[in-house]
Amino acid sequence: xxxxxxxxxxxxxxxxxxxxxxxxxxxxxxxxxxxxxxxxxxxxxxxxxxxxxxxxxxxxxxxxxxxxxxxxxxxxxxxxxxxxxxxxxxxxxxxxxxxxxxxxxxxxxxxxxxxxxxxxxxxxxxxxxxxxxxxxxxxxxxxxxxxxxxxxxxxxxxxxxxxxxxxxxxxxxxxxxxxxxxxxxxxxxxxxxxxxxxxxxxxxxxxxxxxxxxxxxxxxxxxxxxxxxxxxxxxxxxxxxxxxxxxxxxxxxxxxxxxxxxxxxxxxxxxxxxxxxxxxxxxxxxxxxxx
Amino acid sequence: xxxxxxxxxxxxxxxxxxxxxxxxxxxxxxxxxxxxxxxxxxxxxxxxxxxxxxxxxxxxxxxxxxxxxxxxxxxxxxxxxxxxxxxxxxxxxxxxxxxxxxxxxxxxxxxxxxxxxxxxxxxxxxxxxxxxxxxxxxxxxxxxxxxxxxxxxxxxxxxxxxxxxxxxxxxxxxxxxxxxxxxxxxxxxxxxxxxxxxxxxxxxxxxxxxxxxxxxxxxxxxxxxxxxxxxxxxxxxxxxxxxxxxxxxxxxxxxxxxxxxxxxxxxxxxxxxxxxxxxxxxxxxxxxxxx
Numbered sequence: 001x002x003x004x005x006x007x008x009x010x011x012x013x014x015x016x017x018x019x020x021x022x023x024x025x026x027x028x029x030x031x032x033x034x035x036x037x038x039x040x041x042x043x044x045x046x047x048x049x050x051x052x053x054x055x056x057x058x059x060x061x062x063x064x065x066x067x068x069x070x071x072x073x074x075x076x077x078x079x080x081x082x083x084x085x086x087x088x089x090x091x092x093x094x095x096x097x098x099x100x101x102x103x104x105x106x107x108x109x110x111x112x113x114x115x116x117x118x119x120x121x122x123x124x125x126x127x128x129x130x131x132x133x134x135x136x137x138x139x140x141x142x143x144x145x146x147x148x149x150x151x152x153x154x155x156x157x158x159x160x161x162x163x164x165x166x167x168x169x170x171x172x173x174x175x176x177x178x179x180x181x182x183x184x185x186x187x188x189x190x191x192x193x194x195x196x197x198x199x200x201x202x203x204x205x206x207x208x209x210x211x212x213x214x215x216x217x218x219x220x221x222x223x224x225x226x227x228x229x230x231x232x233x234x235x236x237x238x239x240x241x242x243x244x245x246x247x248x249x250x251x252x253x254x255x256x257x258x259x260x261x262x263x264x265x266x267x268x269x270x271x272x273x274x275x276x277x278x279x280x281x282x283x284x285x286x287x288x289x290x291x
Numbered sequence: 292x293x294x295x296x297x298x299x300x301x302x303x304x305x306x307x308x309x310x311x312x313x314x315x316x317x318x319x320x321x322x323x324x325x326x327x328x329x330x331x332x333x334x335x336x337x338x339x340x341x342x343x344x345x346x347x348x349x350x351x352x353x354x355x356x357x358x359x360x361x362x363x364x365x366x367x368x369x370x371x372x373x374x375x376x377x378x379x380x381x382x383x384x385x386x387x388x389x390x391x392x393x394x395x396x397x398x399x400x401x402x403x404x405x406x407x408x409x410x411x412x413x414x415x416x417x418x419x420x421x422x423x424x425x426x427x428x429x430x431x432x433x434x435x436x437x438x439x440x441x442x443x444x445x446x447x448x449x450x451x452x453x454x455x456x457x458x459x460x461x462x463x464x465x466x467x468x469x470x471x472x473x474x475x476x477x478x479x480x481x482x483x484x485x486x487x488x489x490x491x492x493x494x495x496x497x498x499x500x501x502x503x504x505x506x507x508x509x510x511x512x513x514x515x516x517x518x519x520x521x522x523x524x525x526x527x528x529x530x531x532x533x534x535x536x537x538x539x540x541x542x543x544x545x546x547x548x549x550x551x552x553x554x555x556x557x558x559x560x561x562x563x564x565x566x567x568x569x570x571x572x573x574x575x576x577x578x579x580x581x582x
Contacts, residue, residue: 186473215506
């Protein structure tokens with residue numbers, strides 16, 4: 001018999017799929033999300049609604065959060081009817097939101113004070129990874145908490161790596177976003193140059209995709225750009241949030257990151273043109289729409 | 292019987308291996324290179340030395356050049372004892388140097404005036420690709436010249452793509468370099484951040500290499516960086532040359548490329564620190580040596 005009772009807060013595109021996999025696995029599931037309708041499919045499949053983060057926490061032995069911004073994480077965990085106000089001793093808290101490393105550390109400290117365990121475990125792999133349980137999960141916290149979380153995380157991801165103490169999962173996720181940011185700039189500039197030079201960009205991709213210029217973005221997003229498909233796999237506005245976290249934390253570490261700073265500037269220009277709800281490959285439009 | 296006689300000008304690391312493969316294939320080979328000793332291994336295997344680019348051209352039906360800078364290409368083709376002063380009618384000229392698109396077009400025009408054929412066909416794939424005949428070859432010129440070059444190029448590369456008219460090969464190679472430049476910035480910033488945050492960078496690579504942040508540079512150069520191995524696969528100083536060509540030509544096309552501009556600035560700072568002879572992964576040092 002499964003004595004683990006899972007609470008899930010934040011059942012949007014990512015969280016909804018992830019929570020669904022935990023229902024599939026047979027866990028009793030308690031849910032809260034800001035917009036209740038987003039939980040409807042889960043409730044119809046047997047999840048139980050609770051009216052606040054605190055109420056979810058009170059009924060859970062393992063609590064997972066997948067919300068939007070660091071400010072949401074802060075409110076959910078540390079707010080007046082929040083998780084830490086109501087969680088029982090020994091409850092394992094797993095924040096899978098991409099959020100601030102320093103906030104992850106603060107939550108870990110507060111959790112310890114209440115005899116709870118906490119890890120930060122942001123993910124990459126997008127909506128497809130969430131649906132198929134093939135996310136990459138980057139975890140930070142004490143190793144004992146990570147070990148306890150592992151059986152649950154294994155329903156969600158295939159590449160689950162313990163990255164170190166509290167905040168290390170968030171730092172690792174920032175490494176991921178930093179690499180993506182500059183790579184997307186390169187992909188978009190390369191395609192824009194190809195077009196400006198009168199080349200057939202698909203033929204250019206044939207020449208360059210499999211060599212030293214190759215990247216996930218070039219193989220997966222460049223073809224979508226050339227199809228004129230700017231629908232979001234990952235939203236520009238969320239990417240700007242992540243780059244902001246990365247830059248702030250790099251600044252706190254005394255590390256200048258000019259490439260990331262430029263990428264964030266470019267994406268902010270894109271958002272200012274009304275393209276915040278496009279996918280990250282929309283950056284290409286900045287090089288094409290020269291108005 | 293093989294009536295094709297190949298001339299090869301520029302037998303450095305890349306050119307030497309490529310010329311060697313043509314000897315293996317049984318072609319009579321005439322060579323010239325600025326530093327004669329670099330041709331010695333080819334001469335010992337039966338290649339014939341000629342004293343100038345013009346002298347090589349006079350004995351060849353197909354002439355290949357693989358030299359250093361656009362200024363070398365210009366001198367070799369258009370100089371007083373150069374290729375175009377001595378080549379016979381119908382000679383096929385193949386410049387495989389990474390060089391300026393506008394120079395490629397000028398050579399094609401001059402070649403046509405002398406009833407020669409000319410294509411630009413720069414490569415990617417490095418010294419390993421040159422040795423194994425697995426280069427990616429990006430060709431520009433008229434299609435008839437490309438078709439005639441193909442049987443020779445097939446000894447040198449496995450991914451041979453016709454990119455369009457004269458200069459299109461060079462433009463395509465610039466697309467390759469533009470994508471690499473920003474990607475390398477992202478890889479180095481990601482690793483520098485990982486270290487500054489106290490993460491174990493190899494574990495970070497485990498988390499991020501196979502997902503959306505993945506790239507050839509992350510998989511192949513990041514591990515070398517972490518081994519402290521900055522030996523050149525591709526020299527910083529040559530990369531700066533290529534980025535200069537890309538920026539000049541983008542400027543001529545009226546296309547601003549801020550990511551490429553930043554990458555070139557960073558690599559120039561690196562060269563100013565005396566690291567022009569390091570491999571391109573040496574960019575990481577710029578983020579670590581903060582003196």
